[in-house]
Amino acid sequence: MTSSTWTAWCLLQAVLCGAGGVDVYDDPLPEGALSRLGTVRFNHASQADFVGDGKTLVWIDQADQSVRFCGYPGGRLVRSVPCEGVLCLSPGGLRALRQGPTKLEIVSLSQRAAPPVPLDTTILAGQEDEKGRPAGVRRAVFSGDGSLVAGGCGGGLVVLWQAETGKMSSSFHVTEGDVAHLAFSGDGSLLCAGDYYGGVALYDCKRKKITACLDEVLIFSREVGFSPDGKQVWAAGKAMGETREEWALHVFDIAGGRQVRAFGGHKNGPEAITYLPGGRLITSDWYDGIRVWDAATGQKVGQFRLPNRSAQRGRVSSDNRTMLIEDSGGHLTLWDPRTLKRLPGPVACAGRAVFLPGGATAAAGNRLWEVRTGRELLSFEGEGEALFVSPDGRKVIGEDGGRKVIVWDARTGRRLHEFDKHGRGPMAMNASGTLLATLHCLWDLERGKVLRGVEGEHDVLQAAAVAFGTDGTLYELLWDQLTEKKDPLAPRGRTSPSTGGTEIRVFSPDASRLACVTNDWSEPQRQFVRIVSIPLHEEQMRLTWSGRERLRIVGVAFSGDGKRLAAAETLEEPILTSKRRPKQGHVISVWDLQTRKIIRQIRGFDTCYEGLSLNSDGRLLAAQGDGEVVIWKLE
Incomplete structure (x- = not known):
């Protein structure tokens, strides 16, 4: 697909989608959508790199099973090459190694396509990985000049092929584990290979022999590579003989065969x-x-x-x-x-949208956006994800990966306050916008002061919720226990059993009701939404869908006035219209809780939107998923 055909396709989608059919970057919107926050141009990327002309990016599109060439920084599509089963790209993206059910081949991605070059896979016949499966190629990499391609297989086998002819050049074994990491030196003379369990070998491609092994240094490895001058090799992992197992980047001198440096202190394996x-x-x-x-x-x-x-x-x-x-x-x-x-x-929009008063603007990720057009208005200081807006619309409250709570000025984007959050988990803001709470902490947003805090990390996932009532009561829901605190500063409150669901639980804005996603294996629908009163735990209504088997609800949200509820649903086995992407396997339903009827169903898109938001009167719906936020006008 060329640039001109891309433009024509976007215009066609605009006609098919109706009013507002494209976003601010002229990319098509889902049917009936008002706008999109963020872009979809840089999504689904794998093994991204620069093309030799210095003006183009190339990457494997994991969703479309294609290789995309795009200009930067705008991301305009230059061309797209359908290519399923791609393992790796050559430098500059001119060729790709593709693995099919019965063959392994190098295919040309240039506009002047050449016939595929099949690789000699005789050595793989009868080989098995550590789980007894056929030992196909798990990882692959081209040398810098593109003359060699190395494939890592099960059972520690590494095979090198000549890229031009497809003939096997040599092979060797790293360890008995499956090969997980491969990297060529800049001149292609050395290959570093490793598995997950610390086995790392340095292989001389010209002499066809292993020259060094690092098996006695690491117990786990995450990635391997070479320094730009080719004099050092590095392995990211955990070292043996340490009293405290910390992930580090261990650098070894190739000539001397010894470790020269470690970049440590990582809590998880260093990457990138x-x-x-x-x-x-x-x-x-x-x-x-x-x-x-x-x-x-x-x-x-x-x-x-x-x-x-x-x-x-x-x-x-x-x-x-x-x-x-x-x-x-x-x-x-x-x-x-x-x-x-x-x-x-x-840029991709990371995070659920939060509407500001009036609904003309919304905060999503660390940015402020115009709802009608999807245009970016303001970037907040530092990184983070917006979660709440103060009632007067002057402050935006967010978090930075579960580590920090951040308070931004909504007009200037300046960071006003920052608190330690002590782990992941739900948060709630009171009606006046002065207090912010989690299951473990309480903060004064006006004075930037910690009122109740804890030490250490405390991760709480979906089986929890927290909310403030209109009278200031703090409700904390964890698993099957609901705690009611008339005084938010109190260490304990009245606890009662909860009859809510076990999948997703969301309080209404005034904390008078709780929406629970619940399993019911006795009905055709595998899940439904129960609306339970707080604090009596009486079921007020049950929202069900008919005619859709294997239903799975992935997101629920109340409108600001509590009169509407949106639920995002998907099929556990998406409907497939082609070999490439699932189509129309996702639906968003909006309910009027007074009439208990669905007032709008949105379908016909292939993105699973999980983060839902409704504005104060429920007339605007924002759905977040896969690096974008799409907004629909419901009435």
């Missing part, structure tokens, strides 16, 4: 190891974000975060002016590698 201009490198993990190091001294010189995701891959352009970061959700962002500031351009 990328060397930057000026002798720096970055490492990333989920807990601590992205760290910037001095590669020569091992000193940490900086740190920043992605919004609620970890970096999975980083690449720097040949002119050292642009850095590409691929996060754990498959979204791409572009950065200046010298200043480590995000470059302007379309």
Whole structure:
């Protein structure tokens, strides 16, 4: 698909979708949608890299099973090549290694397509992985010049092929575990291979022999690679013989065969190891974000975060002016590698939308957006995800990956206050916008003061909810116990059993009712929504859907006045209209709780929207999923 056909396709989608058929970037909207916050241009990405011309990005689109070439920073599609089963791309994205049911081949992605080159897989016949399955290629990588391709298989087998002819060049075994990591040195003379259990081997591709093993150094490994000059090899993992098992980036001198440095302190395996201009490198993990190091001294010189995701891959352009970061959700962002500031351009919207009073604007992720057009109005200071808006609309309250509670000025984007949150879990704000609570902490938002806090990390998942009543009572729901605190500062309150569901539980804005997603295996529907009164736990109504088997509800939200409820549902086995993507397997239903009738059903899209929001009168619906927020006008 070329740029001109992409434009024509967008115009066709605009006609088919009706009014407002495209977003601010001219990309098609779901049927009947008003606007989109964020972009879908940099979604579903895997193995993203820069093309040699310095003007184009290339990546594997995991949803469409294609290879996409897009210009940057705008992300305009240049062309798309359908290619299922892609394992890896060659440098510059001109070729791809594809694995089919019965063959392994290298295919051309250039506009002048060449016939596929089948690889000799005789050595794989009869091979099994550690679980006894056929030992197909699990990981693969091209050498820097594209002349060799290495495949990591089950049982520790690594095979090298000549990319031009498909003939096997050599093979070796790392350990008995499945090969999980592969990396060529810059000149293609060395290959580093490793498994998850710390087995790492250095292989000389010219002499066809293993020159070093790091099995006695690491007990787990997450990733491997080489320094830009090819003199050092690194492995991200846990080292043996340490009193405290911390993940670190262990750097080894190839000539001397010894470890020269460790970049430690990570709570999880460091990923996205990328060397930057000026002798720096970055490492990333989920807990601590992205760290910037001095590669020569091992000193940490900086740190920043992605919004609620970890970096999975980083690449720097040949002119050292642009850095590409691929996060754990498959979204791409572009950065200046010298200043480590995000470059302007379309970005994915991370987080559920929160409407400001009046419904003209909404906060989502760390940005303020215009609802009618989806245009970005303001970027809040630092990273984070907006969760609440004060009643007067002057403050936006959010969190940074469950670590910090952040209070922003909604007019300027300036960060006003910051608190330690002590783990993930639900939060609630009182009606006046002065107090914020979790199951463990209580904060004064006006004075920026901690009223009740705890030490350590406390992660609470979906089986919990917290809310303030109109009289200031704090309700805390954990599993099957509901605690009622007339005084939010009290260490204990009146506890009673809850008869709510076990999947998703959401309080109404005034905490007078609780919406519970509940299993019922006796009916055709596998789930339904129960509305339970608080604090009596009496069932007021039951919202069910008919004619849809294997139903799974993934998101529920009340309107600000509590008169409407939206529920996002999907099929556990999505309807497939092609071999590529599920179509129309997701539906959003909006209920009038006074009449107990569905007033609007939205269907016909292939994104699973989980984070739902309704504005104060329930006339605007925002649905978040897969790096975007889509807004519908219900009336």
